[in-house]
Amino acid sequence: MRFIGQVLPVDGYFVTLKHHLTKNYSKSLTHLYQPLIGIQAVMLYQTLLHEIELEEEISPQTHHTLMNYLNIPLDEIYKARLKLEGIGLLKTFKKTKENTTIFTYELQGAFAPSDFFRDAMLSQLLYHQIGDQKYNMLKNHFVKTYSENVGEDITVSFHDVFQTFTPTLEVVKPIRSEEESPPVQTADFSWLIQMLTQRMIPVGRVLTAYNRKLISQMQLLYDLDSYEIEKSVLWALTEENYLNTEEFKTACHDLFKSKHHDSKIKLTEKVEKNQALPKSKPVTKEDMLIHELETISPKQLLEDLSGGNQASEQDMKIIREVMTSQGLPSPVMNVLIHYVLLQSNMKLSKAYLEKIASHWSRANIKTAKEAMEFAKKEKERFQKTPQKQQQRTSYKRKDSKEIVPDWFKERKVKQTKTVQSTQPVIDLEKEKAELEKLLNQKVQHNNRF
Template sequence: MAEYFNGVKPSDGFYVKSNYNYTHVHQDILISLYTPLIGTDAIGVYLYLSQFNYHNEIEAYNHYTIMNDLKINLSSFRDSLDLLEGIGLLKTFFKTNQQEQTFVYMLEQPATTEQFFNDPLLSVFLYQQIGKARYISLKNRYKDKSISTTEYNEVTKSFTDVFKIPKLSELEHQDDIQIKLDTKSKGLDLSDVQFDFEMLELLLNNHLISKEILNKQTKEVIIQIATLYGITPVEMKSIILKSITENQTISLQDLRKHARSIYQIEHEGELPALELKREKPKSELNDSQQEVDSLLSWFELLDTTSPIEMLSSFTKSEPTTAQKRVVEDIITREKLPFGVLNILLQYVMFTKNMQLPKAYIEEIASNWKKLKLTSAEEAYHHIKKLDKQTEEKKKERINTSNNSFKLKSIEKTPEWLLKQKSSEKPKDEQQKNNESNAAFEKRKQELQKEMEAFWKEGDH
């Protein structure tokens, strides 16, 4: 998607649109809640672009305007757009033809304070960024302090109680007018995040918990929590079991609390921080570096992909129920990380003609658990090390075999053909000494030639 941005030119046109009506409330939220996360430069670009939306410009501005007004280059502008897109405040659209290319920057409505503080990712990242005292101060600032109406009875009249309903015939010939309506913030875009709910449902089923407990809202929260804390389906199963209420539903508040507690225990009380992901352009990497990066990306993919999903992709077919059971048993018993188990399964399929023998897999899994392998990269290098050792032993056996062959050949060498010792001659051969010297020499030479040929064959 991002490749075309590398070629954006100052002369490229742009439009700005918005899906909501900007107010001072939005400005306050942007400055106090979003600025600590993405910085003043990105928020400044957002506020700057908003001016172009007010006038509904028919003709596009070009990027020279941005560069001149903000005194920045297009690279810095692109960096700010990345931050705005990532945090959910901007969407970018692109169109090109032979003459020109044009962009549309769609300003998205910021989250409301209630949405922001209830969002598992945004609230945790803000807490980590500004600290406990400032976080509590901001949360109290936006707390609803108005009078509660829960103990009151509503007596408001409806529209039809007060007004007459107009006849439809009076409205039929009116022109259609399109009015821009405010839309609620959709929060962070996690649509490309994959979580193995099939594995989770399988694990919960072992505890007699129906998959119906995972409704749409619960799945959305699970994806948010899993993304924030790096939680696997196996770990999520344990968290869910702790979060089930008496009514056999999942308490989303408990779900978040238990996930946060587990993360803090494993990270000495720290919470995850918002980090930028920077990638070097491919042109800046040599072939060797690209190969290394490709391998690292493969490891990262295996570390975050469930074994069931990996098998489906690897074999291009749905894993059998027996195969899923084997994977589930190993995950439950050995608790191997996804990356390690994925390498194990691929290794077994390569060595066993795409088969997955249960006993063989369990034996390797048990051994790898003892070795405390924690990632796909570690498992991969372990296999490479084993292959190298196996190859060296194979060469050693071949060399030993060759040496043994030569030694045996030397032991079998008929020395009596090279040296005729009078003490070793039997009586019947002594009688043959009367043969002519010429015949003896001739026979001796023939035997020597045969021996030379034998040695040459033995050397090979």
């Protein structure tokens, strides 16, 4: 991702605060957000927060002011801003007026510590970032748990108190309002609904508003496919068909570890897939092919090469096993699939894939362009090797310039004549006649019996 040039020192900015801050917001920033986004992002948030009282309504501040306050380059400020936006602490608006760019930074309220631990994604990220010992210490400190010996829960529900003729709203106790934190809809709930219905499991009991948000967050966090989410949901269902959220999160994490060989979950900056591509549009056919292989998925590539037919489950299983075992990026895997299909008459051989994939993995190939260039060089090298061997052999035979004495040549000629004279002279016509005679005798013998 490009950082330089996105913001200029002369660009102005205003700061606004969306909501009132919670009482313990500074503790949340220090102990809960800072391990995830870093000290520069937290310092930028606090600097913008305390500038609200100082800024004037008419003239904006310039980003040069922030560079002086934080004593860091502008590209680092831009990186910190993106982290605040990604974690949900900042919204940025941009407008251009009279050749002047003005940004409006709208600060969002940080979670209170107790609410932070109720958010499934943030709490899981913090758990993987600081470890279970520190995480449990912070959770026990900030989240107050009541004693279990408090008696029977006799709290009435909404429907026990109120009556309505058109009950269309489901009462849910949200962590944030919909305006502050719009739900992330990434999971395929239509598939889950169909799966639960087929198994006669109450859909409304499992896919509550909170559980839908949790499922979407876990799918995004662990990069799970729909069938893996289905497996995790079934694993975490209780006997009463309620979703045990802790078991569901554990199941998602176990699936991630099995897919990625115990890799650790850690919040890092996102690297764009097309970062290695040239900025200019592809011109040649090869550039267009590289661009295509960088952007599509292996499944889509298989379907394109098979005339739009759906990729078989066996082929996808082979590709998945090779990708996970060798750690090849998707663009490199696309080049490998394309290369193997061309070399093996459109057959996807697992052994051939694994052999080349292990070679490319050791060569540390990361992009489609690198993979194509590497494949070309290897093919040229294998084609030239037999030719060089043949040239070296013929060179030794034809271009030999040894000085041979005359007496050696005469002796060699005599030996050749002697060998020719001693060899028996074969009469081909006579041999042919005898062979025909033997064949006729054998045919007559067989007819006799």
